[in-house]
Amino acid sequence: MRYLYFVIGFFLVASQVFIAIINRYPPTIEQLLFVNLLTKTITTSWILLWTLRLLTLVTMILSLRIYFLLLCKLTKNRDVAYVSSLIILASPLFFSTWYLYPTYAVFSLLALVILFFVANKKGLIMVCILSIFFNLVIKQSHPKFFEAFNASVMTSQVTDRFQNEDSITEKIAIPLWFKRLSYNKYYFSYKTIINEVLQFPDLETWFFDEVHPLSQKSMVMFYWPELLLAVYGGAVILRNNQFLAKKLGMYLLVGFVFFVFSNDLQASYRQFLSWWFLSVVIGVGIVSISSYAFMKYIYSLVMAILFLSVLFNYYDLVKRQDFWFDNRPIAYGYLFPTIKTVNYKSTVYMTSLIGHAAEYCKFYYGVCPAYYNFDGFNISKKPLARNGIYAGFIGEFAGTRMENNFNDSDIKMIISNVKVVGIYKLRDSIAYLYGENIVVGVKK
Amino acid sequence: MKIKLTLGLLVLIVLSFLVRFYAISKSPPSVNFDEAALGYNAYSLLKTGKDEYGRSWPLSLRSFNDFKPALYSYFSIPFVSWFGLNETSTRMVSVISGSLRVIVYFFLLRLFLKGESKKIWLYTLILSLQPWELHFSRTAFESNLSCLFFTIGAVLLLYYKEKKSGGIYLFFSILAFLLSIYSYHSARLGVPIFVFLVFFDPFTLSLKSIKKGVWVLFWLLLGVAPLLYSTRTDTILERFNQENIFKHYYPFASKESDIGINRYYYLAGMMVGHVASYFSPINIGYEVYHWVRLSPQYIPSFSMLGWEETIFVIIGFFMVLRKFRDDYKIRILVYWIIAGSAPSAVTWNWFHPLRALNLMPVLGVFAIMGLDYIIETRYKKIYLFLVLVWLIPTGSFRVTNELSYSVWKNHGEYQPGGFKQGAALLGSLANEAKTVYLDSSQAQSYIFFLFYQSYPPVLIQKYASVRPAVGVEGDLSFNFGNYVYRKFDWPAQHNEENVVYWTSREVKDDEIKKSGGMIFSVANAVSKRAAVIIKK
Known part of the structure; x- marks a missing residue:
């Protein structure tokens, strides 16, 4: 056996x-x-x-x-x-x-x-x-x-409760002493811990x-x-x-x-x-x-x-x-190899939304090239002034959207601003408001 | 002793009733659409002997094509007659159900716990203050009524088995189960399963118990015969069609990894998971899924049981596991849970408190068993002090949370603002207007107008044939009297005269006043504008 x-x-x-x-x-x-x-x-x-x-x-x-x-x-x-x-x-x-x-x-x-x-x-x-x-x-x-031991956080939670209840039009009359038996920072600390x-x-x-x-x-x-x-x-x-x-x-x-x-x-x-x-x-x-x-x-x-x-x-x-594992490495696993295929020597502006870009750069190059810029970009707020390769989320090209609601016209807009080398759709939403699509584009 | 018991029970009922009844017209702030439907149908039955569709004394209310069991509305008739059609009269049946159930807990706990009755009173008080008890007793839920009857039926059955005789217990148990079945859908599956498991318990199976079980099931079947007879097959199954797991999750495996055969594996996993979710402490005491959060079942700050009781439930589960084979009463509790959670195995929601309300009393008992174990083994001498020290702030939080905080937290969505505040005004303006145009983002908003205006049922029944047919889902609004549903568009419509509008959209007050319209703002429970009434 x-x-x-x-x-x-x-x-x-x-x-x-x-x-x-x-x-x-x-x-x-x-x-x-x-x-x-x-x-x-x-x-x-x-x-x-x-x-x-x-x-x-x-x-x-x-x-x-x-x-x-x-x-x-x-x-x-x-x-x-x-x-x-x-x-x-x-x-x-x-x-x-x-x-x-x-x-x-x-x-x-x-x-x-x-x-x-x-x-x-x-x-x-x-x-x-x-x-x-x-x-x-x-x-x-x-x-x-740990929040439970932060008196100011607990006090503000108690205050919020009182304020919320006070905003009700038809108030429910409950004696203050009765409320205070539990509406205090000690009970709220206890509540935080037990939750x-x-x-x-x-x-x-x-x-x-x-x-x-x-x-x-x-x-x-x-x-x-x-x-x-x-x-x-x-x-x-x-x-x-x-x-x-x-x-x-x-x-x-x-x-x-x-x-x-x-x-x-x-x-x-x-x-x-x-x-x-x-x-x-x-x-x-x-x-x-x-x-x-x-x-x-x-x-x-x-x-x-x-x-x-x-x-x-x-x-x-x-x-x-991509359902089971973290999508952030997958995003970099797409971006860096795609950037490498671009036959254009210029500064690469990499997204800063999901962190650790520099570390992944080192992994994909051995030594991260000096032409990488990890400060991030947002073309919708600051139109592209500089030529270069841009690698990031669709929202960084087309502007943020509530509930990550991006459509074909957003993609067309990107295409009019940069030459799109590749687009990849992630399963998870890892950059809220910026969409699930990651884009590599070139501006010459 | 009997006087002490009677007095004690009276005190418990009165206290429970007071907590459940206090400010019932203001908390929750308005009826939700199911409450409005139950109340309005009670009103219709009172006035005409027919429901809103003109069906005479039905056993099911067609309502939103969901065929609600009608018993709740029938029990509400006296209250609607005495207090008029409003939140109080509509919710009274739930208030009384929750109050009476507390008494049943006392007798249930006496079966399982030894010791002084002072302790059992205390435990009963703890059970009466469960968040779900307070919440579901303050809103009109048919399942709350069904839960009362199911609990009575189960407790009487337990006493019958305990006494090994006492046909009177069995008789009333069957009666209670029948009332439970007529009160809510879940019991239609739960009761037969429970009765079957109790009488066909493999550890005490005998010819006698089989005969008895068959006999009881026969009487139950006889008792539900009118229900089966009065309802067509397609309507009996209508609710099941709307809510079943097979429709919602097909093909059960993910698109990428579907290989056909694994569908059954994942389907079985979902069904087992649905049942297991009612044993998962995180669901019982903490987690609130989004489908619950956006519904009348939502209890802010809680799931169903209190936080501490959830921890005691875990201890209770272990005790049950240990005693399952040897103690038939423990087994009956387990069968109760299985029966209570069975409907959820085939419906699509993972954890749906309303559908599984029948098992909540048992979870409460498990919690008390766990608590009692700790008290008996460690804190026998000082338990009263410890429990009171815990219960005082806990009781304060739960009562305040339910009565006051949940009004703020739950306004909107299924408790939309404006209808309670504005329906009467709309009604008076409608009497003088040619047409009243309704534009509400709330599905089934018509029921709120019918409810809050006590709209004559005789007039509504005439529209039965033009209302959306059975099987139609989504918004079932229909035009009635001079009320017409139409999207509000002031620039296109402002030239119409002698009309009234009700809209929940954003409007430009100046634009409306400039074109000669009179605006009445309607606020919700937190004084924010929920709708406007425009008279032109």
Whole structure:
């Protein structure tokens, strides 16, 4: 059985590497920080990027190994440990972590090593501190709940409430003393904190990102059929293994600490630490089903459905990488190669709307040429005075539009101002008011 | 003891009623179109014995071609008769439903919690202050009435199972379920599922329980026979046609990755997700989806349960998971949730509180179970102090939020401004004018004019045959009396004489006055201009 797990694991990794090669997704910002340290040419950029990706993959596999050992200690059941590890490995979140976010990979390795080697509460506290450090220092997040400790923000929220209610024509008479029991900065601080807390138990992000009602920008953590396994696994743990239930509860608490200090735009990465431990519940569910002889058909059905889940989701990753991944690298992945095709030596005016243009320039050239200007431009406000190559969003050529509402006449206007070399439509709206189309145009 | 119980129940009812009834005519600031439809049809039934389409004592109200169950309007008739057609009379049934449900909670909690009755009173008070309880009891919602009956039916069924006898419990349970079915669509699926699961519970399945289950289902079927008979198949399914998941999300997989077979995978995921969304704490206590935000269901600052109760619900879920196999009462609660969320599995909204209102009482009970667990294990001696310290500001915030803040937050959109303030004036001007031109951005705006003018139903019923047919969606406005729907265009229309205009568009006052028009500005709930009436 153990060999079967390894075979499945190997195929999962191989599939992910294959997807990564096909997708040719540009580097993320955090990958650039490493690559740009050493790169000198475009070739070395890609070699370095892939080296980093493979190193990150190794890091994640190491993390998985430590995780497996930790689970063996915790559950005293190697099958649960293997299955839970495969659940993590099969997850698109695992793929995106090694493919795009090396810092999370390093964090997971450190956290799991601590949990494995440092016993009980001490280990948990250390991981909490690591989580806080990682989020505040490395990721430079600004947790929303910090607002709760800002007296002036809270006071202004209370004031706004009073003013809003005072603007009602037919006032509702409520004694001021009664309102003041809760309309005060202390209660509003409490409100801010608890509203952050309530976002943590999020079944949609944990299990339903494949069909999320808001199509939120977030990697799939677990496939939706795994929810049913998690419910069953949860019931089994609560009935039969109080020790494991307590331990998992503590680990999820640490996951919660990670969550509240994170402000990552991707909901799944806010749940990154919890992801590891939720898989145990699913693993227990799967192993419990397999342990009953009369449930073997259900077990086979479960395995078949999970296989399809992996298949459909990996296929979707290939077909819609711009749906799942950040569109900013994709924008630069279009702009810089397109600019390179222009046979005209002049200053290149690059958009400044989505940030880090200079870093991407270095990636695509090895050494960023001096003729790049990263101050941005807005032809609608300041008509083109200078000849050059302009690369940016349609709104920077045609003027901003509410709700990104650009049409054919806007494109015609651009064509009358510059010679359009290329237009590309992004899936996401990453530069609000400036449209989803990115344009490379030449003015001579 | 019985006197204490009766007194206590009376105090609870009175307190709940007061919180739900206070300022009911001002908060929410005006009726929404569904409320207006329910109220106007109640008025029409009172005056003529027919609904607005001229159908005699119907079991469903055609209304906006959505065939609302009619029971809410029937119950509203006495209030409309006593108080006239207005917000108060239209909402009274909801107010009373919410108040009575609090009593049912008391008896429900007694089944699950041991301990002093002081604690159960406190828990009942907490349940009565849930944001959804306050909000849905202050607006005319058929689902709120249905939820009351469903809860009564479920609790009586629980008592029947607990006592292992007591046919009287079963009789009234069936009656309550039937009333629930006649009150709202969701119960038509929820009740049979619930009854089936209770009597065909796999852990206690026996020939006796099967026989009983079949018998109960038979009586339910008999009870809904008039409903089935009175409604044509296409109209029964009309609501389902409008709202089903299959129509809205086809082909279920994304365009780029659709390979045919994966459609069923994603469809199954959506259906499971729809049901699971009612167990997702973030939805129960925090997240407000945009389709909820733009609807009468929206509770500013909250989702459905209170914030703290949402955390206790999680503990309650764990307790349920642990006891599911051994405790039949816990299983019945779970079946209640399944039945309550079943309609949502096949409708397109991911989380739609109105359609799943029947399961909200159970979530409340789970929250109380979680809270009780914490109190019993850690804070038994000081729980009263802790709870009051929490409940006082919490109660203050929820009541103020619902009564006052939500008026500001929710004005506009489905609670459009102007109709309440201007309809009476429009009515008096209409009596002297040749034609009244209506131009409103509000869909189905005619219902507000009918409602706020108490327009004679006898006159409206004559238009039944020219109104938009069943199956037509979108704006169903129609011309009636001397009211004509037409887009407002003053430069083209200013020469007409002896006319009145109602428009929600921006107008140039000077231009109108110059051409001899008289302007009356109509403000909304926050004193902003919502519409103008122009007399020429």
